[in-house]
Amino acid sequence: MTRVYNFSAGPSALPTAVLERARDELLDWHGTGMSIMEMSHRSKDYVAIAERAESDLRELLSIPAGYKVLFLQGGASAQFAAIPMNLLRDKTTVAYVNTGIWSKKAIAEAKKYARVQIAASGEPNNFCAIPPRAAWTVDADAAYLHYTSNETIGGVEFQDIPDAGGLPLVSDMSSNILSRPLDVGRFGLVYAGAQKNMGPAGIAVVILREDLIGEPMAATPSILDYRQQADNGSMLNTPPTYPWYLLGLVLEWLKEQGGLAAIEAVNVRKSAKLYAAIDRSPFYSNPVDPACRSRMNVPFRIANTELEKTFLAEARAAGLVNLEGHRSVGGFRASIYNAMPEAGVDSLIGFMGEFERKYG
CATH class of the missing domain: 3.90.1150.10 (Aspartate Aminotransferase, domain 1)
Known part of the structure; x- marks a missing residue:
């Protein structure tokens, strides 16, 4: 077998060492006589796998106290709706920076639940540049400020964390999370689909400040309710167990790289x-x-x-x-x-x- 160099934007290449380890553990995980895919998510062995993944993610990103880490289904796209449902509270407006196609998708979903103020847009420059922060207009009464840290399609990436002007800062980091150190403490919420830079398709990570949990919209489905997910250890229902395991292997590989x-x-x-x-x-x-x-x-x-x-x-x-x-x-x-x-x-x-x- 000859492996190719896979430049796919997602689902993307996984580290060879991770794939080899998953192969070796596929039929019999650590002498249990069964595959991870066959293991109950409530079992002691699987809970340990899930807890190790969260611990490694907290270590790699230096996540401070006062933040919850959730491992959820639906990819980042589900969070386009979950974020306004959970964070809008008594507000009516949310602020978004439009830097490309994925920003547009998040904006379109948020418009179903709130008035969306476009704080800045790269559209006049065909999304080939990010408007300077000084040119942004951010509604001081917005529930939060959202931006997409890396636009996978257009190839535009924020090189610094923007000033949120006192609002909770929310970021879709699906395609550049874990690619560099991150000051998580500057954010209210960070979310990312795994299939670009930290694992296979089928799971997403949400890192959110604990004071933002609670008070979702009345119509919020239970599975999108951050309080219910946090209270149940991301296991309100059966989670994507094998993607969660593979994500954990990627985190271990990253630690091995330094x-x-x-x-x-x-x-x-x-x-x-x-x-x-x-x-x-x-x-x-x-x-x-x-x-x-x-x-x-x-x-x-x-x-x-x-x-x-x-x-x-x-x-x-x-x-x-x-x-x-x-x-x-x-x-x-x-x-x-x-x-x-x-x-x-x-x-x-x-x-x-x-x-x-x-x-x-």
């Missing part, structure tokens, strides 16, 4: 060399403002769009797969999350250079 500061250094090197290869070539281009280019998702184009199918076909033959840009924008996209080894980025850069020599 933690988030160490993985950030690798991510900086990977993205810097790929952007440098794009920028020094007249054949390739990236439209994003260098000040907010994503380390995780690198969109790029070639001058002659008629060569796109040839590029993808030859890349696949070279073991470089899932480089297609999102269907809404076209072009190419290399997603280089934590699990993408530096050798994979080097291989892509080498291929791009050879393709330019052949067709440029």
Whole structure:
């Protein structure tokens, strides 16, 4: 079997060591004679797995006291609705920063429950830049301020945590959580689907300040009620047990790499060399403002769009797969999350250079 370099934006590549360990433990987990997939979520063994995952996540992110960690179903998209349902309380307005497609999806869902104020928007610049914080207009009476820390499709990433102006700060971090250290204490709530940078599809993580738990809208389904989920240890119903286990293995792998500061250094090197290869070539281009280019998702184009199918076909033959840009924008996209080894980025850069020599 030959493994390829998988540049998929999600579900994305997992660390090889994690997959190998999961393979070895698949049929008989630690002498129990059964798979994790067959194990009751209420069993002593599984509860220990879940508790270890939470402990490791708290350690990696240095989550301060006074925060709950929830492991939930429905991906980040379910949280688009759960957040206003839980955090609106006696307010009528919520504030959102619009930096691309995933921001738009969160905004559209929030509009079902509250008046959404667009505090800032990158739309005038075709979502290739983030408006400076000084240009934002944030309603001081809003229930919270929401932003998407990394736009997977457009390749725009916040490099710093924005000032929330005294409001609870909420962030969708699905595609860059665990890629760098994070000051969790500056947030009211952080949420992320696992399938991009911390595990397989099927589970999402919500980290929220305890004073924000409670007082959900009356129509909030029990499964979206943060108080009920927190009181039941994220096991109000049967959780996605195997994705939770795999997420835990990814967290252990991250600790083995040296933690988030160490993985950030690798991510900086990977993205810097790929952007440098794009920028020094007249054949390739990236439209994003260098000040907010994503380390995780690198969109790029070639001058002659008629060569796109040839590029993808030859890349696949070279073991470089899932480089297609999102269907809404076209072009190419290399997603280089934590699990993408530096050798994979080097291989892509080498291929791009050879393709330019052949067709440029």
